[in-house]
Amino acid sequence: MPFYKFENGKVFYEIFGEGEPLLLIHGNSVSSRMFHPIIKLYADNYKVILFDFPGHGKSSRLEKFETDFWYYNSKVSNALLEELNLKNVNVIGTSGGALVGINLALEHPDKVKFLVADSFEGESSLETFVKTIREDRERDKKIEEAQFFWKDMHGTDWEKVVDMDTNVNIEFAKTGNSFFHKSISELDVPTLLTGSLEDEYCNHLDKIFEGLKDKNTALKIHIFEKGNHPAMFSNHEEFFKIASEFIAKKM
Secondary structure, eight states: OOEEEETTEEEEEEEESOSSEEEEEOOTTOOGGGGGGGHHHHHTTSEEEEEOOTTSTTSOOOSSOOSSHHHHHHHHHHHHHHHTTOOSEEEEEETHHHHHHHHHHHHOGGGEEEEEEESOOOSSOOHHHHHHHHHHHHHHTTSHHHHHHHHHHHOTTHHHHHHHHHHHHHHHHHHTOOSOSSOGGGOOSOEEEEEETTOSSOTTHHHHHHHHHHHOTTOEEEEESSOOSOHHHHTHHHHHHHHHHHHTTOO
């Protein structure tokens, strides 16, 4: 299995298909395996690059996650592109992966050609989400379907990974900081924001995205009327079409 070194550990990655490179960035509490059910759709058209955040999936485990989790994993993403000697890569990040993708584009604009940021909460933590995350996760961990899903993502130590993710969401929210180290107004990479009005974690993504567009008028927005979190999966065929058109400069 392919790995690359990052700090004191190894990060797992894999590549599917051929063509223009496309980096897919997974979200919180999961791994790159989340993309496997839809990977053929993308690999038939792109050289798709997947990786697991440190402490997730097949990557080396950590004692705890960095509080500045989404900025930290943008550095992990950049290290992978350095390892593969790639620049001007198309990037799709979903949920927490969208935050990682935006950080990557803000810090290393030469690495990102087009960015699609899907189903994320804006510039800072949502109080409504963080307030109930521990209770929600404890409930979900008792559901057999959720157990199977997380075990498929991470293996037998899935519960520790999920608990560490719960903790980092709470710890980061306490800082009151933005997910990004630079203003969204500095985002020069062509960027499409996507989400669903029915997102169960945030039912007003349209208003959040419009607020971001007020700060950076170059941002493009597409909101799906239907579909749960994340829109990349609940609207996977239409999402692929829209994202591909954006990458092909047809939007």
